[in-house]
Amino acid sequence: MNNLFPENSYYQKCSCGTEFLAPKGSLHCHSCLYKKIAELENDLEIQRMRLAACGVVALANTEKTAKEQRVMHDDYKSASLSDVMSIVDSEMLLRKRITELEDERSDDYSEASTYATSLFNTYYKNKSDAVDFELCTSVAAIITQIDNMATGVIAELEKENKRLRASSNQKHLTESDIDKMRNEAFNN
Numbered sequence: 001m002n003n004l005f006p007e008n009s010y011y012q013k014c015s016c017g018t019e020f021l022a023p024k025g026s027l028h029c030h031s032c033l034y035k036k037i038a039e040l041e042n043d044l045e046i047q048r049m050r051l052a053a054c055g056v057v058a059l060a061n062t063e064k065t066a067k068e069q070r071v072m073h074d075d076y077k078s079a080s081l082s083d084v085m086s087i088v089d090s091e092m093l094l095r096k097r098i099t100e101l102e103d104e105r106s107d108d109y110s111e112a113s114t115y116a117t118s119l120f121n122t123y124y125k126n127k128s129d130a131v132d133f134e135l136c137t138s139v140a141a142i143i144t145q146i147d148n149m150a151t152g153v154i155a156e157l158e159k160e161n162k163r164l165r166a167s168s169n170q171k172h173l174t175e176s177d178i179d180k181m182r183n184e185a186f187n188n
C-alpha cells in the first residue's frame with residue numbers, strides 16, 4: 001500500500017507529523033489534503049452564496065423587497081454586498097426624488113394653466129377678435145403665454161389710461177363712465 005510508485009516516491013514528513021510516501025515535493029499527507037479540499041469546497045460554497053447574495057440584493061430595489069432580501073447569514077455578507085447595497089440605496093433615493101419632482105412639476109403645470117386660462121377668460125375671451133386659446137404642454141411655454149397676454153393687457157391699460165386722462169381734461173367723469181370705458185377697452 002505504501003509502495004504504489006516506488007520508483008519516484010519518497011518518505012516525507014507532513015506538517016501534522018505523519019510520515020507518508022508520495023512523489024518528491026509533496027507537502028502534505030493524504031489526510032491533510034482531504035481536509036484541505038473540504039475546507040476549500042466549503043469556502044467555494046460560501047463565495048458562491050456571497051455572489052448570489054449580491055445578485056439578489058441588486059434586484060431588490062423597493063423599500064419592502066430591500067428590507068426582506070437583506071436579511072441573511074453573516075457568512076454571505078461581503079464588502080461587495082455592501083457596495084451593492086449602497087448603490088441600490090442611491091437608486092431608491094433618486095427614484096423617490098424623481099417622483100417628488102414630477103409631482104412638483106405637475107403642481108406647477110396645473111397652477112400655471114389655471115392662471116393662464118383665467119387671464120385669457122378675463123381679458124381676451126370676449127374680445128371681438130379673440131382667437132381660440134390652447135394651453136401649451138410645458139410649464140415654460142405656458143409662462144411664455146402668460147407673459148404675452150400680460151404684455152397685451154399692460155398695453156391696453158396704458159392705452160386706456162391715456163384715453164381717461166384725455167377725457168378727464170374735457171369733462172368730469174363719473175364711476176360709471178370709467179367702467180364703461182374700461183369695458184370698451186377690453187371688449188373691442
Ligand SMILES: [Zn+2]
Pocket residue numbers: 014015016017018028029030031032033
Ligand atoms: Zn498531514
